Amino acid sequence: MKLIPHSRHVLAGALLLGSLLGGATTAQAQSSMPETQRVQVQAQAEIKAEPDMAMLNARLWERTPTIARTENTPSDPQALADARKRLEERTGELIRTLEQAGLESKSITAGSLSVRPDYVHRPVKKDEPPETLVRTQLERPVSLRIDDLDRLPAILDALTQAGVNALDGVTYDLKDRDAATDKALTQALEKAHHKAQLMASTLGVELGPVLNIQETNAPIFAPRMMAMSAEAKQGGSTPEYRSGEITIDAGVSVAWEIKN
The missing domain is CATH 3.30.110.170 (Protein of unknown function (DUF541), domain 1)
Incomplete structure (x- = not known):
């Protein structure tokens, strides 16, 4: 049977109406289910x-001599080299001291070198203009994992003897x-x-x-x-x-x- 255009529209409308009625019936059935x-x-x-390990963070730093700050204050290459050499020597000595205190080398992490300007405001007299001084600070962080908490006092003593500039604290933790x-x-x-x-x-x-x-x-x-x-x-x-x-x-x- 061939449908004329008008009949096609009627059939499509009937199918759509049936679909809507069927959906409504399904929704009613679902809502009536207990x-x-x-x-x-x-x-x-x-x-x-109870904690069975600890993490400890310390920092070592060295500074170049303080100089007057100008708009384009140049860095002294030799002063930077000398400060870095001192810092690396101190870092190596610290690691050796910690190993002697019983800490395994794999538990010691020496972080990368950071370099930044350090500005110092010098006290001035009443009639003098304020002056800002600048120096360069070179820093190395050191992180320690301590699996035997009984060694913690000895390790803290080793850090003190090695002259760390900052001890950021001890955090107790669990291995598992x-x-x-x-x-x-x-x-x-x-x-x-x-x-x-x-x-x-x-x-x-x-x-x-x-x-x-x-x-x-x-x-x-x-x-x-x-x-x-x-x-x-x-x-x-x-x-x-x-x-x-x-x-x-x-x-x-x-x-x-x-x-x-």
Whole structure:
């Protein structure tokens, strides 16, 4: 049968109307389906772990002689070379001292050389114009990984003896972070399961299969900075380095179906 143009438009409209009616019928059927009864709980877990390693950052620097600053103050190549030589010698001596203190060479990272101008404002008398002086600072950072915390006091003594210019602090950490975060997450899930079972048994229902699992917050791991006793801070006794404990938090949200 051959359709004339008018008939084609009528047929297309009928098909479209049928599609819309069918979609509406499906939506009505879905809305009339009973909603799955569920119990949903949230749980938090916190574990504390004793650190078993530490990271330490120190810096060495050397400076060229201070000179008056002008618009185009040239750098003295010989002064820069002398400062760099002194810095490299001190860095090498520091590494040797640390190795003698029991630190393995693979645990010592000597960073790259940085060079920057260092401006100094000289005090002036009342009637004198202000004057800015400039010098060049050459710096090397040194990072240490300490796997044996009992060696920490000796290593800090070695750094002091080597004359480091800055000690940026000690951060305590865990060698196996994944194991600690897995433990916190497991405990959070176990707490959620216990809460759901308690609620179900109290209300006289039975838990079905798990419908949904979600982390409300991923395990939070924060390394701990070094702490010292109050007596040591006041200079009343030998410094005591206390690692304390590292706290890891985890949270989950879990939903179970309620059996009919």
